[in-house]
Amino acid sequence: MTALELIRALARDALVGIVVTDARIDQPGPTILYANPAFGRLVGRDPDEIVGLSPRFMQGKETRRAVLDAYRHALAAGQRFHGYLTNYRADGTKYRAEVDCRPFYDAHGRIDCFVAFEREVVRRIGRPVSTGVAGRYEPASVSQDLLTDALRALGVFEAI
Numbered sequence: 840m841t842a843l844e845l846i847r848a849l850a851r852d853a854l855v856g857i858v859v860t861d862a863r864i865d866q867p868g869p870t871i872l873y874a875n876p877a878f879g880r881l882v883g884r885d886p887d888e889i890v891g892l893s894p895r896f897m898q899g900k901e902t903r904r905a906v907l908d909a910y911r912h913a914l915a916a917g918q919r920f921h922g923y924l925t926n927y928r929a930d931g932t933k934y935r936a937e938v939d940c941r942p943f944y945d946a947h948g949r950i951d952c953f954v955a956f957e958r959e960v961v962r963r964i965g966r967p968v969s970t971g972v973a974g975r976y977e978p979a980s981v982s983q984d985l986l987t988d989a990l991r992a993l994g995v996f997e998a999i
């Protein structure tokens with residue numbers, strides 16, 4: 840079983856958006872290899888339709904270049920990226936996405952693919968729970984399923 844087959848099996852019923860790309864960072868990459876139904880709902884597209892595209896299709900006027908530069912840097916260094924991006928759905932509506940993207944390495948130590956966990960967040964009303972950008976946002980909806988618990992145990996969406 841390849842990493843992609845394994846992720847596909849686990850991600851299908853997950854409530855969190857999961858998207859897998861190839862390891863090519865430069866245009867026209869990274870190319871989407873798989874997106875789960877929750878990711879399709881997040882971006883307002885049929886997940887099968889976005890296979891073959893670059894995740895850049897969600898970007899727009901208010902997507903901050905500085906955050907994308909940090910994202911690119913992390914991908915190039917083979918490191919995790921955790922951050923908040925302004926993105927746009929197919930119908931043009933804007934949303935704030937929390938993205939936790941990790942490289943998957945093959946047995947030879949090369950990056951096989953990137954896997955990102957994504958969810959919509961909204962500005963927290965009232966005082967932030969902590970200093971820093973993470974404290975300013977909270978998930979738009981709270982999912983309670985087994986995979987969400989497992990992802991929490993893996994530190995997905997945690998600030999480190």
Ligand SMILES: Cc1cc2nc3c(=O)[nH]c(=O)nc-3n(C[C@H](O)[C@H](O)[C@H](O)COP(=O)(O)O)c2cc1C
Binds near residue numbers: 902910
């Ligand atoms: C698995 C994965 C998921 C991504 N998801 C998003 C996303 O949801 N929104 C976004 O704006 N960029 C996303 N990106 C980042 C862009 O594809 C791209 O890497 C980023 O714009 C920085 O590269 P650039 O400076 O060449 O544009 C994702 C990248 C990867 C590898």
